[in-house]
Amino acid sequence: MKLKVKIRYFALYRDLSGKSDETMDLKDGSTLDSLLDEVRESHPIFRKQSGEFLLAVNEEYAAPETVLKDGDEVAIFPNVSGG
Amino acid sequence: MFARIQKERIDLSDLIESTRNADSGALVTFQGTVRRFSGDTEVVSLHYEAYEDMALKKMNQIIKDTVDRFGVNDVNVVHRIGDLSLTEDSVVICVSSEHRGDAFKACRHVIDTIKTEVPIWKQDIIASGGKKWH
Numbered sequence: 001m002k003l004k005v006k007i008r009y010f011a012l013y014r015d016l017s018g019k020s021d022e023t024m025d026l027k028d029g030s031t032l033d034s035l036l037d038e039v040r041e042s043h044p045i046f047r048k049q050s051g052e053f054l055l056a057v058n059e060e061y062a063a064p065e066t067v068l069k070d071g072d073e074v075a076i077f078p079n080v081s082g083g
Numbered sequence: 084m085f086a087r088i089q090k091e092r093i094d095l096s097d098l099i100e101s102t103r104n105a106d107s108g109a110l111v112t113f114q115g116t117v118r119r120f121s122g123d124t125e126v127v128s129l130h131y132e133a134y135e136d137m138a139l140k141k142m143n144q145i146i147k148d149t150v151d152r153f154g155v156n157d158v159n160v161v162h163r164i165g166d167l168s169l170t171e172d173s174v175v176i177c178v179s180s181e182h183r184g185d186a187f188k189a190c191r192h193v194i195d196t197i198k199t200e201v202p203i204w205k206q207d208i209i210a211s212g213g214k215k216w217h
Binding site: 008010011012015054056059060075077078080081082083 | 115131132133134136137138140162173174194197198199200201202203204205206216217
């Protein structure tokens with residue numbers, strides 16, 4: 001079984017990926033960490049990125065080992081800098 | 084208690100009046116403003132971007148946690164997005180409480196937490212040309 005997730009990129013990572021969002025098909029049981037591997041595969045420029053990748057699922061910060069569900073919205077972004 | 088994200092300039096006096104109440108003897112306001120230098124780099128303006136739904140959710144959590152932790156009466160936060168010129172307010176936090184000590188501490192806590200937890204980013208628009216994300 002496959003699952004489909006929406007990925008949103010923000011700030012520097014949107015500029016690097018060249019898109020603000022995309023959908024990705026993943027294998028059942030995929031984690032955020034495995035999603036990140038797929039993202040680095042499809043956007044090789046991220047492999048050179050030494051900065052931190054902050055991850056959120058459905059608008060909450062999430063750990064790399066989080067198991068994704070069909071329809072999740074994943075956000076990938078650098079360290080925040082508001083204020 | 085409220086959190087807002089907006090493109091428009093922040094109406095400071097309106098925000099202060101929204102935070103004022105008869106149970107509070109202290110009203111503390113923090114304004115984050117756009118400055119000319121980012122380290123050694125001269126900037127002409129800043130661009131702010133937010134993951135708006137999550138940023139609002141986080142700011143509301145911070146406000147609730149702050150009221151619970153410091154026992155203050157009210158906390159309101161407005162953050163700008165879009166293009167901001169030098170000297171403009173990028174964020175304003177207003178806290179009211181019975182006494183000043185809790186209001187100062189709570190206000191400091193809110194801005195410090197926003198800077199580390201809320202998904203908002205700034206980009207320098209550099210005077211000599213170019214842009215740089217923080």
